[in-house]
Amino acid sequence: MKDSAVETAIGAIVIVIAAAFLFFIYSTTDKGAASGGRRVVAVFDNIGAVNVGTDVRMAGIKIGSVVAQELDPETYQARVTMAVDSNLKLSDDTSAKISSEGLLGAPFIALDPGGSDTLIDDGGEIQITQGAVDFWKLISESMFSKSDAGQAASPSPDASAPQASPGGELPEAPGALPANEQQ
Numbered sequence: 001m002k003d004s005a006v007e008t009a010i011g012a013i014v015i016v017i018a019a020a021f022l023f024f025i026y027s028t029t030d031k032g033a034a035s036g037g038r039r040v041v042a043v044f045d046n047i048g049a050v051n052v053g054t055d056v057r058m059a060g061i062k063i064g065s066v067v068a069q070e071l072d073p074e075t076y077q078a079r080v081t082m083a084v085d086s087n088l089k090l091s092d093d094t095s096a097k098i099s100s101e102g103l104l105g106a107p108f109i110a111l112d113p114g115g116s117d118t119l120i121d122d123g124g125e126i127q128i129t130q131g132a133v134d135f136w137k138l139i140s141e142s143m144f145s146k147s148d149a150g151q152a153a154s155p156s157p158d159a160s161a162p163q164a165s166p167g168g169e170l171p172e173a174p175g176a177l178p179a180n181e182q183q
Contacts (some may be wrong), residue, residue, distance in 0.1 A: 010067075020167035025154065029122050036072060037064055037083040037084050037085055037086050038083070038084055038085075038086045038088075038090075038122045039067070039081055039082065039083055039084075039122055040081075040082050040084060040090065040101075040120055040122075040123075040124055040125070040126055041079060041080065041081050041082075041123070041124070041125045041126070042079075042082065042096040042109070042125065042126040042129050043055040043075075043077050043078065043079050043080075043125070043129060044077060044078045044080060044096075044098060044129050044130075044132070044136070045073070045077055045078075046078070046098075046131035046132045047069065047078040047080060047098060047131065047132055048098055048100075048107055048132030048133075048134075049107045049132075050066060050069070050080065050107050050108075050109065050129075050132070051066065051069070051100055052066055052067060052068065052069060053065055053066060053104075053110065054066040054106075055108040055109070056082045056084055056108065056109045056111060057108050057109070057110050057111070058110070058111045058112075058113065059089070062180065063084050063085045063088060063111070064082050064083050064084035065082065065083060065096070066080055066081070066082050066109065067082065067083045068080070068081040069081070070125050076130075079088040080109070082169075084105055084111070089114065089119050089121045090111070090113065090119060090126075091113060091114040091116040091117070091118060091119055091120070092114065092116050092118045092119065092120055092124075092127070093114030093115065093116040093128065094111055094112065094114045094120065094126055094128070095111070095114070095126065095130070096109055096111055096126045096128070096129045096130070096131065097109070097110045097112070097129070097130040098110075098131055098132040098133075103135065107132065110128075114128075116136060119176055129176045163171075169172055
């Protein structure tokens, strides 16, 4: 009887610790706060790896997260809805840019404040956006443009060198004997 009371107490302690751990994880990952804040929408040509839960930052500090994304069937652009801190006043010339933490880092949406006195209302749209940069496309374009540039920048033929005629024959040098008279 004494052993079962100790086992029950230890089991209760384990359950309390697990519940505290889950609460800590839930509160620090902002999954519980994703629905709060003011919602703003931004439309991008390409959102790359941005998903629901992606950070929204201003000056490097997290101010919100992405709460929804959808493809506009008419323009084929991505509509991203973000929940940002309701204490922030975003002007109507605020810009949104998809960036990443280094070359292979996680993506986030960076908001740059504008200077206008007109503010974006809850549910309003950020008009100035820049989509994700496709690094592989840039690298391949850089590689191919260098090889094309190398061909285009090849030296022009020397004007003093003999040039082949349209028939493929080289002109004779001045004072040289014709080909049929040479020995």
